Amino acid sequence: MQVYLPIAEVSVNVFVLLGLGGLVGVLSGMFGVGGGFLMTPLLFFIGVPPAVAVATGANQIVASSVSGLMAHLKRRTVDLRMGTVLLIGGLIGAALGVVLFNYLKSLGQVDLLINLCYVVFLGIIGALMFIESLNALRKSRRGTPPKRKKHNWVHALPFKMRFRTSGLYISVIPPLLVGLAVGVLAAIMGVGGGFIMVPAMIYLLNMPTKVVIGTSLFQIIFVTGFTTMMHATTNYTVDVVLAVVLLVGGVLGAQAGTAIGMRLKAEQLRILLAGLVLLVCGKLALDLLLTPSELYVLSAAGSH
Amino acid sequence: MRLLLLILLAFALPAKAEQVVLGLSKEIVQISTDFDGSDILIFGAIKRETPIEAEPLQVIVSVAGPQQPVTVWRQARRFGIWVNAHAVEVDAAPSFYAIATSAPWAQVISETEDLRHKVSIPRAIRSVGAPMDVPDAQSFTEAVIRIRTGEGTYQLLENTVTVREQTLFDTAISMPANLTEGSYPTRIFLTRGGRVINTYETEIEVRKVGLERWLYVLSRQQPFVYGLMSLFIAIAAGWGASTAFRILRSQ
Numbered sequence: 001m002q003v004y005l006p007i008a009e010v011s012v013n014v015f016v017l018l019g020l021g022g023l024v025g026v027l028s029g030m031f032g033v034g035g036g037f038l039m040t041p042l043l044f045f046i047g048v049p050p051a052v053a054v055a056t057g058a059n060q061i062v063a064s065s066v067s068g069l070m071a072h073l074k075r076r077t078v079d080l081r082m083g084t085v086l087l088i089g090g091l092i093g094a095a096l097g098v099v100l101f102n103y104l105k106s107l108g109q110v111d112l113l114i115n116l117c118y119v120v121f122l123g124i125i126g127a128l129m130f131i132e133s134l135n136a137l138r139k140s141r142r143g144t145p146p147k148r149k150k151h152n153w154v155h156a157l158p159f160k161m162r163f164r165t166s167g168l169y170i171s172v173i174p175p176l177l178v179g180l181a182v183g184v185l186a187a188i189m190g191v192g193g194g195f196i197m198v199p200a201m202i203y204l205l206n207m208p209t210k211v212v213i214g215t216s217l218f219q220i221i222f223v224t225g226f227t228t229m230m231h232a233t234t235n236y237t238v239d240v241v242l243a244v245v246l247l248v249g250g251v252l253g254a255q256a257g258t259a260i261g262m263r264l265k266a267e268q269l270r271i272l273l274a275g276l277v278l279l280v281c282g283k284l285a286l287d288l289l290l291t292p293s294e295l296y297v298l299s300a301a302g303s304h
Numbered sequence: 305m306r307l308l309l310l311i312l313l314a315f316a317l318p319a320k321a322e323q324v325v326l327g328l329s330k331e332i333v334q335i336s337t338d339f340d341g342s343d344i345l346i347f348g349a350i351k352r353e354t355p356i357e358a359e360p361l362q363v364i365v366s367v368a369g370p371q372q373p374v375t376v377w378r379q380a381r382r383f384g385i386w387v388n389a390h391a392v393e394v395d396a397a398p399s400f401y402a403i404a405t406s407a408p409w410a411q412v413i414s415e416t417e418d419l420r421h422k423v424s425i426p427r428a429i430r431s432v433g434a435p436m437d438v439p440d441a442q443s444f445t446e447a448v449i450r451i452r453t454g455e456g457t458y459q460l461l462e463n464t465v466t467v468r469e470q471t472l473f474d475t476a477i478s479m480p481a482n483l484t485e486g487s488y489p490t491r492i493f494l495t496r497g498g499r500v501i502n503t504y505e506t507e508i509e510v511r512k513v514g515l516e517r518w519l520y521v522l523s524r525q526q527p528f529v530y531g532l533m534s535l536f537i538a539i540a541a542g543w544g545a546s547t548a549f550r551i552l553r554s555q
Contacts, residue, residue, distance in 0.1 A: 001338075002338060002339075002340040002481065003337060003338065004335055004336070004337055004338065004339040004340075004481065004516060006512060006515075006516040006517075006519045006520045006523075007519070007520065007523055009482060009483070009484060009485075010481065010482040011339060011340055011341070011481030011482060047482070059534050059535065059538050060538065062535060062538040062539060062542070063537075063538035063539070063541045063542040064542065065542065066538070066539050066541075066542025066543055066546070067541075067542035067543070067545050067546045068542075069542075070542070070543060070546035070547070070550075071546060071549075074550070111388065112385075112387050112388065116385075225535055228531060228534060228535055228538075229528075229531045229532075229535065231531075232523070232527050232528070232530055232531030232534060233527040233528055233531055236523050236524055236527055238523070238530070238531060238534050240519060240523075240530070240533065240534045240537065241337070241515075241516075241519065243534060243537070243538065244537060244541070247537075247538060247541050247542070248541070251541055251542055251544075251545035251546070252545065254542075254545075255545065255546070255549045287386075288385040288386055289384065289385060289386070290386075291381075291386070292379060292386055294447075294450075294451065295378055295379050295447075296376055296377065296378050296379070296444065296447030296448075296450075296451065297376070297377040297378075297379065297388065298374055298375070298376055298377075298447075298448060298451055298452075299374070299375045299377065
């Protein structure tokens with residue numbers, strides 16, 4: 001069954017879209033990532049124009065994140081205080097990111113930059129997480145408890161604040177900076193930024209893994225909501241029909257994902273996410289390195 | 305004066321000895337939610353006041369989408385990775401272009417007539433300004449044709465127009481699902497020995513209807529409302545699904 005998308009101006013199979021939404025929803029529920037880093041390239045493959053894919057992806061992430069967040073709120077695994085601090089940084093970052101995006105657009109190399117951003121960030125984060133969780137898994141098998149609550153430079157900064165849910169007493173500067181960086185990347189790469197925020201929260205802020213996912217979902221909802229509005233009002237690229245079909249699959253997937261996530265151990269969860277991140281990174285890197293079969297690329301005039 | 309005009313007209317008419325009378329299976333293509341491409345049957349007859357000439361009559365049918373500017377990038381390897389290196393702005397290329405002919409291309413129209421009437425795919429694309437650093441601008445236009453032919457939006461359909469007794473003709477043009485809104489100029493050329501002897505022009509209207517139309521208009525005219533609506537739907541769907549699952553689990 002085909003459905004015609006009014007903004008994207010293409011006709012696509014409903015079941016492909018439902019499956020895509022479901023797959024990304026499962027990831028969202030399991031790992032607390034929006035799944036935009038996977039959704040956006042997958043939408044390109046089925047023929048949705050990149051600008052529409054990015055904007056609509058943001059809208060769809062709002063839906064699956066709300067669904068995931070509700071499940072986490074019920075289990076009290078959301079640090080609202082930390083989430084708000086991250087969000088303040090995130091909104092400032094997203095606004096800065098849009099300015100940067102438009103500047104790069106005027107230079108004509110925005111596509112390349114987006115791809116490079118993906119490869120570099122996914123590569124670094126995927127590799128770090130993979131090594132770290134592999135070590136943690138090995139240690140937990142041997143029976144030695146993993147070392148946590150180590151004091152690093154993060155604890156030496158001023159403006160300390162108590163985050164009860166996370167059991168932390170740290171300065172607000174690191175979370176603000178993390179939120180800011182994620183906001184910038186969210187605007188440039190058209191993703192929620194969970195795949196960067198989750199590791200940053202675990203390794204930089206030393207937050208407990210259980211709280212990390214709910215809190216990142218909380219921040220992602222607002223940042224992607226903001227991005228959706230920006231795209232809808234400036235580029236007219238949010239396709240609501242595409243979003244609805246994706247989110248029907250997405251919300252169902254998110255519930256399934258949350259249930260799967262509860263059954264797995266934190267280290268196993270992290271190693272799976274790391275593997276996935278590396279896989280997407282490898283695919284994008286290959287596209288940059290291998291000689292393309294078609295040397296020419298068409299784009300609507302004025303968009304370079 | 306009026307009489308003179310009438311006389312002139314009377315003398316002018318026989319010059320157009322053969323004329324097209326055209327029919328379309330539909331003049332408006334409606335894009336609804338379940339739109340999945342459309343086949344248009346184009347048929348017609350040739351009206352003439354003189355005996356049929358010995359040289360066979362050929363028919364060319366072309367349907368073109370709205371003209372749009374396109375930026376064509378050529379990729380090159382820089383520092384080991386493939387990047388967009390050179391750009392050429394193609395001033396106007398139709399979003400869709402299909403030509404059906406009654407015989408192989410070389411037999412239906414001569415090079416000069418093609419140039420005059422801009423019938424073939426390369427002639428339908430207008431590219432004037434290529435930057436100084438790109439010497440082979442032609443290959444960029446060729447790339448547009450190659451890519452769009454691959455996508456099925458540019459079609460050259462030789463030998464697909466059936467001509468009966470040099471009087472009746474018909475052909476079918478299949479339009480893909482990814483159509484752009486607008487009016488699609490449709491042209492019919494009658495040729496003999498490569499010369500165009502008569503042309504006929506009409507338009508096929510392609511437009512969104514119903515929900516598609518409403519959403520499209522809203523997104524352009526009330527983008528803020530449209531954005532809020534998208535967000536509201538997203539939040540409601542997420543919240544609704546979560547509540548539904550909780551009720552399901554608690555039972």
